[in-house]
Amino acid sequence: MTDLLELAVSILEAGGIYALMALAYLVVLRPTGIINFAVGEWATLASFFSVATLGWWNLPYIPGAVLALAGVAAIGALTEQATVRPMIERGAPILTPILILLGMVVVYREAAALGFGTQNLRVPPPLGFGRIDLGPIAIPMQSAVVIAVSGIMLAGTWAFFERTIWGKAFQAVAIDRVAAGLMGINLRLVAAFSFAGGAAIAGTAGVLQAPLTSAHYLMGLPLAIKGFSALVIGGVGRVEGCILGGLVLAACERLVMRYAPIPSGFAIGVPLLLMILFLLVRPTGLIGARGRT
Amino acid sequence: MTKTRLTRRALLAGTAAAATAATLKAPAIAQNAPIKIGVITDRVANSAMWATLMGEGVELATKQVNDAGGVLGRRIELAWEDDQDRPDVSATRARKLIGDGVVMILSLSSSTAAQQAQTATLEGKVPHMSPSHSADTLTTRLNNPYFFQMGPLASFQIRTLMAYAGTRFRRVALLTDNSALGTVNATSFRQGLQQGNIQIVADETFERGVTDVTPALQRVRAANPEGIFHAGILGAEMALFFRTYHQMGLRQPVLGSFNLSIPTYLDLVPGLLEGVQFIDVYDDVKPEVVDFANRYKAVHNKDPFSLPAYGYDGIMLTVDALRRAGAPDREKLRDAMHATRNYTAVIGARGTTIGFAPDRRIGFPENGCVVRTIANNKHGHAVWRGLAAS
Amino acid sequence: MSAAPPMLAVENLTAGHGPVTVIDGLSLAVGAREAVALLGPNGAGKSTLVMAIAGTLRSRTGRVDFAGRNLIDLPPHAIVAMGVAVVPEGRRIFAPLSVLDNLHLGAIRLPAARGRIGERYESVFALFPRLAERRQQRAGTLSGGEQQMLAIGRALMSAPTMILLDEPFLGLAPKIVDEILATLHVLRRAGLTVLLVEQKTELALNFCDRAYVMQKGRIVREGSAAALAGDPALSADYFALPAGGPG
Incomplete structure (x- = not known):
């Protein structure tokens, strides 16, 4: 029983990280149609920035973390303006910016290695590594932080899309780009904000994860893969899909790892099998996109 | 008659004088040219941290030798090349160094890079050394008589670790990560444990x-081992393991490979490694180690450990072989290197020495590893050198 | 024609999709408070012209003067802010969003205070009571006629001075067409300037003051609605000038 409760916490924690990564894909994908595989490197860069703001400059946690996220959001917006927008405006097929962003993965990674080195760097946690005792189990403090912050960010993004006019505007751009333009929605601004927002969201995942593991220039790729799997499982349409996909992926990983009578080396491959299965059986994921009636 | 003999004697004397003059002239010119030693390192990729730290030892030894007058009356000059830990690039860099006239190449990046570089050193007939690699096929996959491995084979490390384990445990958990080296290490650990009749109750x-x-450590907890062996090498995952280990209140002693000797962990997870034991080649009470540590501290203001020691020994052993060779000649150096016997290096347990048997080019002694512990968030003493004679 | 300068003056407009030129050196004018029809067969470039004026086409040269400003280099969102609203071909409503959300998005450039939006809703609902009844419904579940009303209502939310309609009556039942026409009359009386793109010649000429006829990217006829209405070449319900006709 203790095991199940501990696993529940573990699933919520990992699910939160995966959901944030999936969301980072989503906020760029929907308005622009671009699958941005560089989300993992955004998480890496934010982790390194937090090493600087929280570790080197010793800022208090919230300003330091926010500054790190602002930095990576700026990089997201700059990337959009410098590499994606010229392609879109020249009428390039959608594959072109996707490939450019794949190239940016390498650029970001090398920049991180050059700027911060190839060693693992420590990222301070906001509330330390203590435990919250709740009856039969103790929840690690950082796990609680991850669950809370990812939950808030996911709920906030959902509220943005569903309850504010600018969120509706982003949806409108996703539904019909030309019509959205005719409404007077500034398409360039939407694209820039979607990249900045995606970067900030991926950055949050990085800053939440790094205190437990470290900031490391190779940490981006696994996060990008997990996020993409969660996105596919949950459905590429909506925030709810990201949350569900993240939780399903995390639950599958952890339950298989804990209880399946197979060597853990094989258990590692199970979630990817799950994603393949989903793509075969239900390409739209668990929750269909809103655009489909 | 006397005239002829005198003429012949004069001729002989003249020839002798000329010959002497010629030989005296040669070293006079050569004395100005330094002896070049090539060093292939990794500045940017996966093995950058290891290679950089070993490089510190290389520099330290080189300076020490040059300050004392060099070797064979000549200075050592290091030629650095960066292979970015890519095997094909490593071979290319080796060829460049060979073309530049080095008498020895040290490989500091990964063992796969060193393996590939051997194709160049075999072809170019240049002595080549790996100071630290533990891969056990480096000297056998390619029959390259110019290549020497000074570092402790994984099998030696395992043997020492398992001998130590056999004195303490009957049921253990084995952990690793899914990196290439982690998987290889785990295989060695597994074999060693099984050979020692130690039961592996959890294998994650x-x-x-x-x-x-959490799920993996839950399985470990449920299996209730007496000790936990960690064969992994990835930093982030290792840090996460230690955090979770403490979070879950696990108490079993943790033992690991040489990887745990990397000081990075003491920064990443400070205070969480107390009592952890790992395989090392750095025996802190050995006189050569004390001397090395003092020299290193004077320059770098911190304690050294195995990695700089490998680099230091790489140069020092090369210099020792050069002296025995008598000349900075590649063939002579190769032969002298192979003839090394009973060389006391910084690495290796007290009482053990480095040497190459006639049929092998692996220099580290099988009983040369120690088990070392971490205390007060620093590398502590060697707690067991049971396989070494003294 | 009024002596005042036209509200919309298109001069020598050349535009197309990428490398393909669809409109070639076209000029037309729409006076303030006028209703002007743009007639022509399929493929004449009528919709392209609407998109070129609205700013959604990238490649355009020439002048598009609106209320004294040249729109030619402005992006669509700036053009809307100047008082031009478009009801595009095929309506292009946001189907998954509610009627209210669709209308709200139409007002997104509204510079004034938030209070004004309530007024705008009320005025649109007054014109289209059906939309008021269905305000929370998903736009995709509305009937064809209601969707057209929504598209027009959405365009009106930004309080435009000029509205461009691209084939708004396509596929609609006559009863609905009449309802919408009645509403358009109301809007005209209130002073709205209209450019109506249509294939249904008779309907368009009944509603508008003047008309242009387009063919292959150029204007081939223009005149008052009355003059064109009597032209036997334009008499059919669906425009059919013989190929290679005058102009």
């Missing part, structure tokens, strides 16, 4: 990039 692999290791 951490995925690279895993966000938490």
Whole structure:
């Protein structure tokens, strides 16, 4: 029983990280149609920035973390303006910016290695590594932080899309780009904000994860893969899909790892099998996109 | 008659004088040219941290030798090349160094890079050394008589670790990560444990990039081992393991490979490694080690450990072989290197020495590893050197 | 024609999709408070012209003067802010969003205070009571006629001075067409300037003051609605000038 409760916490924690990564894909994908595989490197860069703001400059946690996220959001917006927008405006097929962003993965990674080195760097946690005792189990403090912050960010993004006019505007751009333009929605601004927002969201995942593991220039790729799997499982349409996909992926990983009578080396491959299965059986994921009636 | 004999004697004397003059002239010119030693390192990729730290030892030894007058009356000049830990690039860099006239090449990046570089050193007939690699096929996959491996083979490390384990445990858990080296290490650990009749009650692999290791450690906890062996090498996953280990209140002693000797962990997870034991080649009470540590501290203001020692020994052993060779000649150096016997290096347990048997080019002694512990968030003493004679 | 300068003056407009030129050196004018029809067969470039004026086409040269400003280099969102609203071909409503959300998005450039939006809703609902009844419904579940009303209502939310309609009556039942026409009359009386793109010649000429006829990217006829209405070449319900006709 203790095991199940501990696993529940573990699933919520990992699910939160995966959901944030999936969301980072989503906020760029929907308005622009671009699958941005560089989300993992955004998480890496934010982790390194937090090493600087929280570790080197010793800022208090919230300003330091926010500054790190602002930095990576700026990089997201700059990337959009410098590499994606010229392609879109020249009428390039959608594959072109996707490939450019794949190239940016390498650029970001090398920049991180050059700027911060190839060693693992420590990222301070906001509330330390203590435990919250709740009856039969103790929840690690950082796990609680991850669950809370990812939950808030996911709920906030959902509220943005569903309850504010600018969120509706982003949806409108996703539904019909030309019509959205005719409404007077500034398409360039939407694209820039979607990249900045995606970067900030991926950055949050990085800053939440790094205190437990470290900031490391190779940490981006696994996060990008997990996020993409969660996105596919949950459905590429909506925030709810990201949350569900993240939780399903995390639950599958952890339950298989804990209880399946197979060597853990094989258990590692199970979630990817799950994603393949989903793509075969239900390409739209668990929750269909809103655009489909 | 006397005239002829005198003429012949004069001729002989003249020839002798000329010959002497010629030989005296040669070293006079050569004395100005330094002896070049090539060093292939990794500045940017996966093995950059290891290579950089070994490089510190290389520099320290080179300066020490040059300050004392060099070797064979000549200075040592290092020629650095960066292979970015890519095997094909490593071979290319080796060829460049060979073309530049080095008498020895040290390989500091990964063992796969060193393996590939051997194709160049075999072809170019240049002595080549790996100071630290533990891969056990480096000297056998390619029959390259110019290549020498000074570092402790994984099998030696395992043997020492298992001998130590056999004195303490009957049921253990084995952990690793799914990196290439982690998988290889785990295989060695597994074999060693099985050979020692130690039961592996839990066998878990951490995925690279895993966000938490709770389920795997739950399985470990449920299996209730007496000790936990960690064969992994990935930093982030290792840090995560230690955090979770403490969070879950696990108490079993943790033992690991040489990887745990990397000081990075003391920064990443400070205070969480107390009592952890790991295989090392750095025996802190050995006189050569004390001397090395003092020299290193004077320059770098911190304590050294195995990695700089490998680099230091790489140069020092090369210099020792050069002296025995008598000349900076590649063939002579190769032969002198192979003839090394009973060389006391910084690495290796007290009482053990480095040497190459006639049929082998592996220099580290099988009983040369020690088990060392971490105390007060620093590398502590060697707690066991049981396989070494003294 | 009024002596005042036209509200919309298109001069020598050349535009197309990428490398393909669809409109070639076209000029037309729409006076303030006028209703002007743009007639022509399929493929004449009528919709392209609407998109070129609205700013959604990238490649355009020439002048598009609106209320004294040249729109030619402005992006669509700036053009809307100047008082031009478009009801595009095929309506292009946001189907998954509610009627209210669709209308709200139409007002997104509204510079004034938030209070004004309530007024705008009320005025649109007054014109289209059906939309008021269905305000929370998903736009995709509305009937064809209601969707057209929504598209027009959405365009009106930004309080435009000029509205461009691209084939708004396509596929609609006559009863609905009449309802919408009645509403358009109301809007005209209130002073709205209209450019109506249509294939249904008779309907368009009944509603508008003047008309242009387009063919292959150029204007081939223009004149008052009355003059064109009597032209036997334009008499059919669906425009059919013989190929290679005058102009």
